[in-house]
Amino acid sequence: MNEASATYDIAVIGGGPAGLAAAIALAETGAKTALIARRAPYADNRTTALLGGSVDFLRQLNVWPHCEDKAAALQAMRLVDDTGRLIRAPEVRFSSDEIGLDAFGYNIENRALMLALEARAAEVSGLTRLDDEADTIDPQDAEVVIRTRQGQSLSARLVVGADGRQSLCRDAAGIEVKRRDLSQAALTLNIGHSRPHKNISTEFHTPDGPCVFVPLPGDRSSVVWVSSPKEAERLIGLSDEELSGAIERQSHSILGRVGVEPGRHKFPLAIERPAQIAKNRIALVGESAHVVPPIGAQGLNMGLRDAADIADVVRDALTAAEDPGSPQLLGRYASARRSDVASRTFVIDIANRSLLSDFLPMQTARAAGLHLIDSIGPLRRLAMREGLAPSWRRVS
């Protein structure tokens, strides 16, 4: 990457997975792009189930070859009602071969994905990295002026805000956000186990949220265990032996003996919906644009579709010699993203509420819905395809 210069077509702010993917994709459109992001080792042990077009998009960006050997294929998904309630849903099992795919996607540790994104970002021409943070972001008529914490100043015609939940870009654009804290927290950790996972991801639905076991390469899986914040606090404080035992019990020993690996993290869950996804020369991607609980592995998959779509609209604008930060371009990006983000946020919210609800009709509706999905072939296939990506998209 080159020395920083003062004016750019695009400045991407934030170097999480969504920001890095967006910066690579944008630089590859030929846009003169700056990435303002601190280089820091990835701080937690989350993994991402990359579904649908996400892997195709990472392949197009030439990122996937840097990490595909670290990913495990997801060939089947089991949903198991473990609520112990009177009205329970049937077990539902989806297989990727039912919709003609070798795999629904691939699960990878975020750390490995980040290293691959960083490696690719370092070799893309037209991308300038500023190892810094944005301090002030000032949208003006023809450009956005950015000052960094280390006192550098630059301007760009479009800012891509990939700065996560506490987004300075979103504030600078004047976009309001609706936040609903859920009284749930997710414990994340990785485990080794004595029985093979056979590339099957298993989701146990408990009355406090899902507990999900997602394959990693070898006899390893990642665990996302959603529970009440108090229970998550208790679990994170257990010894390795106690936690291994608790996980083995929660998994009903489907993976045999379980041993927890070092490193556990806890994430309070929330739903966040910004009023707009783009305004005043600033377009949001990733968690600055949507936060959903980890149900159905949708968060970063949506973030990668944001990155793909902003790059597409910028490519078209540059080809037509248009301003890449114009209200028309922001409008095109917003309409490309609106229904994907709104429909997924809604479905995830409903799925989560139906699990937590003690209201008998809600439990009945949930069980009946899963029963229909389980027993009606076309509905099963529709649910599988929609779970991967919106049906109106072919790739990414």
Ligand SMILES: Cc1cc2nc3c(=O)[nH]c(=O)nc-3n(C[C@H](O)[C@H](O)[C@H](O)COP(=O)(O)OP(=O)(O)OC[C@H]3O[C@@H](n4cnc5c(N)ncnc54)[C@H](O)[C@@H]3O)c2cc1C
């Ligand atoms: C328990 C759990 C499990 C999940 N599992 C999945 C899954 O299986 N599949 C899936 O698709 N999604 C999953 N998700 C969601 C996924 O992890 C997130 O969507 C994703 O990590 C968000 O990436 P991001 O790049 O938008 O944000 P972040 O990773 O938060 O990156 C934002 C970056 O911006 C930087 N930043 C902030 N302010 C500034 C500034 N002023 N200047 C410069 N940089 C700044 C931050 O330091 C950070 O590096 C899960 C989430 C949780 C909580």
